[in-house]
Amino acid sequence: QVQLVQSGAEVKKPGASVKVSCKASGYTFTGYYMHWVRQAPGQGLEWMGWINPNSGGTNYAQKFQGRVTMTRDTSISTAYMELSRLRSDDTAVYYCARADSSGYFQPVGYWGQGTLVTVSS
Amino acid sequence: DIQMTQSPSSLSASVGDRVTITCRASQGISNYLAWYQQKPGKVPKLLIYAASTLQSGVPSRFSGSGSGTDFTLTISSLQPEDVATYYCQKYNSAFGPGTKVDIK
Numbered sequence: 001q002v003q004l005v006q007s008g009a010e011v012k013k014p015g016a017s018v019k020v021s022c023k024a025s026g027y028t029f030t031g032y033y034m035h036w037v038r039q040a041p042g043q044g045l046e047w048m049g050w051i052n053p054n055s056g057g058t059n060y061a062q063k064f065q066g067r068v069t070m071t072r073d074t075s076i077s078t079a080y081m082e083l084s085r086l087r088s089d090d091t092a093v094y095y096c097a098r099a100d101s102s103g104y105f106q107p108v109g110y111w112g113q114g115t116l117v118t119v120s121s
Numbered sequence: 122d123i124q125m126t127q128s129p130s131s132l133s134a135s136v137g138d139r140v141t142i143t144c145r146a147s148q149g150i151s152n153y154l155a156w157y158q159q160k161p162g163k164v165p166k167l168l169i170y171a172a173s174t175l176q177s178g179v180p181s182r183f184s185g186s187g188s189g190t191d192f193t194l195t196i197s198s199l200q201p202e203d204v205a206t207y208y209c210q211k212y213n214s215a216f217g218p219g220t221k222v223d224i225k
Binding site: 095 | 122130153155164165167170193194206210214216217219
C-alpha cells in the first residue's frame, strides 16, 4: 500500500531554513507527482507546489517562489521540501501529498502524516 | 495564480438535511476540480475529482457538479460523521479557504 513517511518535528529560529523529507513506499516513486501542502494552526490548506519525481521538474506557488526548493532522491524514493528565510507565520504542519493517479493533472490522493515546523525566537 | 473562493465559510445543519457548498475559481478551470474532507486532527481525504466523479469508497450521499468557474459539493442527507471542513482545489494549484460543517 502507498505510504508517505515524513521526517520529525522541527523548531527553527526566524531567518533559518528547514528541510522536510518524505519517504515513499508501496508504489513506483517516479510515476506520480508529489505535492507539498501546509496548514497553519487552525487555518486552511495552502498548496506550495509540486515536483515531478521522474524529471525533477518543479512548479511553485507564486507566494513561495524564491524561498522554497523541492528536490528528490530517486535512489531512496524520497522527496524533500526546503523553505528558507523562515518567519513566524511559516509555523505550520507541512504535508507531502502524492497525486492520486499518474499524469500531470491529477488530484491529491495520498498524504503523509505531516511535519510540524515551529518558527520561534 | 488562480484564486479559489468558497461559500459559506461555515454552516450548521440538522441530521438528514441537504447541504450545499459552492466553490468559485477566478478563471475557467474546465473540470479540473477536486473536493476534500478534513476531519479534526486528520489528514484530508479525497472525496470527488474531475468536479463530479466520486472517489472509490466515498458514500453516495456526496455529489459534485459544475464546470468552468462555478462548482458545488452536495451532501444529500447530512450524517454525524460528515462533521468536517471541506475544501475545493483546482488540480496542481490553490485550495479554497474551506467550509466548516457542523451538526445543529
